[in-house]
Amino acid sequence: MNGKGAEKGISESSQTRILDHVKKISYMPNFSAQGLRTGKTKTICMMVEDIADPFFSSIARAMEEIAYMKGYKILYSSTENNTQKAKDLIQFYRRRQVDGYILAPPPGIEEDINELIDDNLAVVLFDRTLIGIEADNVLVDNFDISYKAVKHLIENGYRNIAMITLYSEQIQMTERERGYKEAVDEIKNTYFIKNIGFYDHPASNVQEIQRFIDLNNNIDAVFFTTNYLAEMGLEAIRNLKLRIPEDLGIVVFDDDKLFRLFSPTITAIAQPIGEISEHVIKLMLMLLSGKGVKKAKKSIVLPAILQIRESSRPKSD
Amino acid sequence: MNGKGAEKGISESSQTRILDHVKKISYMPNFSAQGLRTGKTKTICMMVEDIADPFFSSIARAMEEIAYMKGYKILYSSTENNTQKAKDLIQFYRRRQVDGYILAPPPGIEEDINELIDDNLAVVLFDRTLIGIEADNVLVDNFDISYKAVKHLIENGYRNIAMITLYSEQIQMTERERGYKEAVDEIKNTYFIKNIGFYDHPASNVQEIQRFIDLNNNIDAVFFTTNYLAEMGLEAIRNLKLRIPEDLGIVVFDDDKLFRLFSPTITAIAQPIGEISEHVIKLMLMLLSGKGVKKAKKSIVLPAILQIRESSRPKSD
DNA sequence: CTGAAAGCGCTTACAG
DNA sequence: CTGAAAGCGCTTACAG
Structure with a gap:
């Protein structure tokens, strides 16, 4: 029954007989x-x-x-x-x-x-x-892909790139931040970073993001470091009636099945699930x-x- | 230890002593x-x-x-x-x-x-x-809400309403179909129904939906009976360069967090999770x-x- | 090589 | 009321 019949020298017919009964x-x-x-x-x-x-x-x-x-x-x-x-x-x-x-x-x-x-x-x-x-x-190489994502924005002409991220010391988040900073450093520009609390109420986070974007109106692109931050951010951008990407370029960490169906479609970092x-x-x-x-x-x-x-x-x- | 100390008449001090040790x-x-x-x-x-x-x-x-x-x-x-x-x-x-x-x-x-x-x-x-x-x-009352959804399209002036659904005898799906039919019956119009196979390749499903919408160009609205059918349908509509809702009104069974952020936002049936x-x-x-x-x-x-x-x-x- | 016996860590029916 | 013993259904070390 443990598949070791042969090596134990039990006859084939006995094996089948027993296994048949077991099945029955x-x-x-x-x-x-x-x-x-x-x-x-x-x-x-x-x-x-x-x-x-x-x-x-x-x-x-x-x-x-x-x-x-x-x-x-x-x-x-x-x-x-x-x-x-x-x-x-x-x-x-x-x-x-x-x-x-x-x-x-x-x-x-x-x-x-x-x-x-x-x-x-x-x-x-x-x-x-x-x-x-x-x-x-x-x-996942969070640093590398975040660097590449922000670099991609820079290559496409964006200059004042913000990052919206969590208050978090977790390594995957700090690596994303490090990637952002390294890319921004290359154009010798300043960081625009907005931190959000993981446990805060979504509606107030939308408000926070909205205020941040509104106050820093020279920002021309945003890198969201998680999918749920992007969800709130997209709502904030909608409330502000800003056009994507004319007023604000967007890159999101974590892809969503629906991002390619948005108008405009949303650039995103896809992790290899x-x-x-x-x-x-x-x-x-x-x-x-x-x-x-x-x-x-x-x-x-x-x-x-x-x-x-x-x-x-x-x-x- | 099973919390029945009192009724068994074990002294309080013994109880604490034992529980302390258990904890230690x-x-x-x-x-x-x-x-x-x-x-x-x-x-x-x-x-x-x-x-x-x-x-x-x-x-x-x-x-x-x-x-x-x-x-x-x-x-x-x-x-x-x-x-x-x-x-x-x-x-x-x-x-x-x-x-x-x-x-x-x-x-x-x-x-x-x-x-x-x-x-x-x-x-x-x-x-x-x-x-x-x-x-x-x-x-969930699939029949009732599907009826209401299609009725809502009718009340908003849509007349040739299609349903895109699965080949499925499962009760939740047949009830959604029944709701669609009952609402369409009230305006004495014909059904436009496209069935999709659950196991078919997504890309070919998109093609199928695209052809269906293209051939039946009098359709002015579509009721998708599941979220993944909608995902494929939205891609088909995009390929056909049709405008929502001017060319085609849309209602989807099952809401998605991102539907309210689409342009235009997508009407959907939300189940009470x-x-x-x-x-x-x-x-x-x-x-x-x-x-x-x-x-x-x-x-x-x-x-x-x-x-x-x-x-x-x-x-x- | 093979078959009977021990024991994993509990719970509960039962003897004292 | 309490404490020792049986037994749940397996696996495996061990005696024969």
């Missing part, structure tokens, strides 16, 4: 019992900021598919970027003895992650890392198989793609 | 052992068409939150509307002894669902039902608590909301 009574091993005996549950948990975010839900879908083929099931949870909720979730999953942890970690859970690793549990981080943690991780998912699951399976546990941790950095569309087309003036 | 050694009961002993796993599975679809991922997020507070964890899976995959998943979850099944069922799994119910497992359906199944379910999720979890918890197991099954039908925007504004001619 539709025997299915009890998972709790297996879990109790082996300590393995064939379950991997995945914690992201928000499972309803298109980026994370697409990743979830892709990972689910790959993991399922390997006999693993994935449990999803949304951390809401909340440190305490993430800590609680980790405890919750430990009780459930999940085999592996795939995390897009919120800030402040360094210690909890290190405990997992110390206890020899499989951990793979993605989208971001935390300082002081040695874990396998899969990242499929590749990220594949690498994460591959690293996870390697850890679960026992290989690589003692090895040096791997950090995989993938390139993202700038989807150039109309919202950043060359300035005519 | 951070004891956590083993879930597999509990599951093995009690047959309960405090886990609910949820099977939807595609976890990356914004409608389903929003539902997932909302359900996760409610269930988590009640001590339940949710396992998600995408069926891809594939009968065999759904059957496999059900078997997979049975082995794992999940306590409850929340399903947006694909066609052809009637028997599997009835087996679950016969075995006294908790089952709640949502988004759609299947004929011949007696299970608790939560639906929060309410659906609450009702589903409530029914599920009722079944899991043992109440209502033997009771007649409940069918809850919720109203949806028509978000009227610019893509369906009154015709001026």
Whole structure:
């Protein structure tokens, strides 16, 4: 029944007879019992900021598919970027003895992650890392693609480029900021940066962005560092009755299926969902198989793609 | 430790002493052992068409939150509307002894669902039902809101209204079609219906829709019965260089966060995500608590909301 | 090589 | 009322 009939020297006919009977009574091993005996549950948990975010839900879908083929099931949870909720979730999953942890970690859970690793549990981080943690991780080259995106605006004639971003010390965000700054530095211009709170009310954020754009009316382009900031920003721009890209060029970090259908279409940075998912699951399976546990941790950095569309087309003036 | 100290007559000091120690050694009961002993796993599975679809991922997020507070964890899976995959998943979850099944069922799994119910497992359906199944379910009034949506187009002066929908016998889709037909019947006009295959290649679907609109050039409005059909339809309309709503009014079933930011903004039917999720979890918890197991099954039908925007504004001619 | 027995960590029925 | 023992369904080390 474990597929080792041949090497154990059990006759073919016995094997078929037994397997037929197993099929007939539709025997299915009890998972709790297996879990109790082996300590393995064939379950991997995945914690992201928000499972309803298109980026994370697409990743979830892709990972689910790959993991399922390997006999693993994935449990999803949304951390809401909340440190305490993430800590609680980790405890919750430990009780459930999940085999592996795939995390897009919120800030402040360094210690909890290190405990997992110390206890020899499989951990793979993605989208971001935390300082002081040695874990396998899969990242996108946030700095490089952000630099390229802003550089693209510059090459198309935009000069006073603003960045609208979160108040955040998280590495994926600081890297995006670093890319923006490096590109702006090359034209020796000043930064126009507006920070938004993650937990603030969307309506007041729209107001904030609106005021920012209005006050800095020399701005001729905006780089939004996340999709939901862009959503609020597009509303602000609409309220201000500014034309895209004539009055304001736009580039957004994270693509959306609908951006290519906007009028004008929206230039966006597309993260390689499929590749990220594949690498994460591959690293996870390697850890679960026992290989690589003692090895040096791997950090995989993938390139993202700038989807150039109309919202950043060359300035005519 | 089970909170029954008082009624068992254990002194307060002993209680605190024990609980303190429990906390110190951070004891956590083993879930597999509990599951093995009690047959309960405090886990609910949820099977939807595609976890990356914004409608389903929003539902997932909302359900996760409610269930988590009640001590339940949710396992998600995408069926891809594939009968065999759904059957496999059900078997997979049975082995794992999940306590409850929340399903947006694909066609052809009637028997599997009835087996679950016969075995006294908790089952709640949502988004759609299947004929011949007696299970608790939560639906949206697809007929009513579709009727209202098409009626709204008629009231705004549109006369030759097309419907672009899936080839599908699923109840949520046939109800949307029925709503369309009832509204068109009232102006005694003909139906313009284009059916699309769920598994066809998106690019060829865009071509199909384009040809349909082009050939029936008297059409002055389109009702898209799902969000992804609208996505393809908007691309087709763009390719044909038709103006919305001057050349073609638009209403879409399922709202998208970005529809209000389009130019023009897109009129859409918004399903009550929060309410659906609450009702589903409530029914599920009722079944899991043992109440209502033997009771007649409940069918809850919720109203949806028509978000009227610019893509369906009154015709001026 | 094979089959019986031990034990994973709980919960609960039961003897004292 | 309380504490020890049985047993959930597996897997695997071990005796025969």
